[in-house]
Amino acid sequence: MSNTTITEAQFRDALRQVNDPEIGRSLVDLDMVENVVLGANNSATVTIELPTPAYPRRERLAESIRAVLAGKFENIGPVEVQFHAKVKGKETGGAIGLRAKNVIAVGSGKGGVGKSTVATSIAVGLQLAGAKVGLMDADIYGPSVPHLLGVNQRPEIVEQKGPDGQTIRRIQPIDANGLKVMSIGFLVAPDEPVIVRGPILHGTIRQFLAETAWGDLDYLIIDLPPGTGDIALTLSQLLGLAGAVVVCTPQQLALLDAVKAINMFRKVKIPVLGIVENMSGDVFGRGGARQKAAEMGVPFLGEIPIDAQIRVNGDAGQIAASFDAGSTSRGPLMNVCEQTAIQIAKSLLETPSMPTLEIL
Ligand SMILES: Nc1ncnc2c1ncn2[C@@H]1O[C@H](COP(=O)(O)OP(=O)(O)OP(=O)(O)O)[C@@H](O)[C@H]1O
Ligand SMILES: [Mg+2]
Structure with a gap:
């Protein structure tokens, strides 16, 4: 499938297999995939919403995302991973x-x-x-x-x-x-x-x-x-x-x-x-x-x-x-x-x- 275009649905589906290395659950289940933009030649920009700005080793997460995508699509282009943090909480005050x-x-x-x-x-x-x-x-x-x-x-x-x-x-x-x-x-x-x-x-x-x-x-x-x-x-x-x-x-x-x-x-x-x-x-x-x-x-x-x-x-x-x-x-x-x-x-x-x- 080297010439086929990867669809957003396929791309998002592949992201299900990426586990957050800190929390140990799928990024999709954690609602961490904020945005996916596919570009020419199967390039992509993925925006990940982190649960805290104090998230350790973001690069490791970016690498897991790239590794899973590369394993899934042999024709994947460059994948840029962007991060953005939003703290959630119990807000019980x-x-x-x-x-x-x-x-x-x-x-x-x-x-x-x-x-x-x-x-x-x-x-x-x-x-x-x-x-x-x-x-x-x-x-x-x-x-x-x-x-x-x-x-x-x-x-x-x-x-x-x-x-x-x-x-x-x-x-x-x-x-x-x-x-x-x-x-x-x-x-x-x-x-x-x-x-x-x-x-x-x-x-x-x-x-x-x-x-x-x-x-x-x-x-x-x-x-x-x-x-x-x-x-x-x-x-x-x-x-x-x-x-x-x-x-x-x-x-x-x-x-x-x-x-x-x-x-x-x-x-x-x-x-x-x-x-x-x-x-x-x-x-x-x-x-x-x-x-x-x-x-x-x-x-x-x-x-x-x-x-x-x-x-x-x-x-x-x-x-x-x-x-x-x-x-x-x-x-x-x-x-x-x-x-x-x-x-x-x-x-x-x-x-x-x-x-x-x-x-x-
Ligand atoms: N990792 C550390 N290395 C060296 N000195 C430390 C370290 N942690 C704390 N100290 C020193 O130990 C002393 C006691 O620390 P601190 O006042 O934070 O303790 P505390 O548990 O809050 O004490 P208290 O029970 O009186 O409230 C301070 O002089 C502090 O600078
Ligand atoms: Mg004290």
Whole structure:
């Protein structure tokens, strides 16, 4: 059939055989084939809609498409593959007026494992990939996001028009190079203790979610305080989260704490997106979290090596510098961002949206 013209129907049919290498299902079933334009001599331009701009190794997908087409049609011309990303999500913040497609909580069982570093890095990385991202510091007692990003302005209160024309007051999040950030650290002096108890804690978290002028977000990342499940419970009562990222270090004890954190998230009905091993490669070794993730039946989202530059950047309020071209941590950090976004895309295929718990 070397002289025959390939029809669009034949071409689209062949694309059924291309599996998305990340999600493992047919591009057609995933509704990822956005457009097909056939040209002279059986050349073609295919536009693929990715579920996240943080989609890893696009070229690999382009190669699978070309390989399947070449196997199917011996007379195929050059195939150009174009990409375009559209983040999908559960968009469950409607009841409290939050317009974030996916809300991701970052937690751990144990303090000091690098939760805030990882949460902030996930936010920065997803934003660098091209997503609209917010970062909310829910560590009411020890906020560290302002310090990591080097921002500490006091947020302004803005007035907006509500749906019925009424005036509503909103807190303007701080803009950190395009990342929208909110933290209790912006509202109190750094040396002032924050005294927040049960019901007020719930109210503060609710206010941060509902009364911050986040605008439309693809991802809202929430940095949780260590340990207790209070805030996780509050979050799950207010909205359906895309899921939680559990951070741990390679030590055996930290791994046990990670198991506790996973069980805690499960108890409050927040799906676990996966585990990140942070400070990998120190004297306690590496790889323990990957194994623990397999045992617990949760995805492994990657390892972030112990790297003095990550600490130096965080201390200098320059955490985004860890993503600079040539930075050794860029690859591992971006990998965690990509795997987190891919797990969300996968989970959207598997589960119907998780209902919000009744407010107790
Ligand atoms: N991969 C890494 N390599 C080197 N240092 C790191 C790494 N990750 C985090 N750190 C450092 O470890 C310290 C603790 O990190 P971080 O504040 O992010 O932890 P945390 O879990 O949020 O702590 P807390 O429980 O107090 O909220 C910081 O000094 C940070 O710079
Ligand atoms: Mg922290």
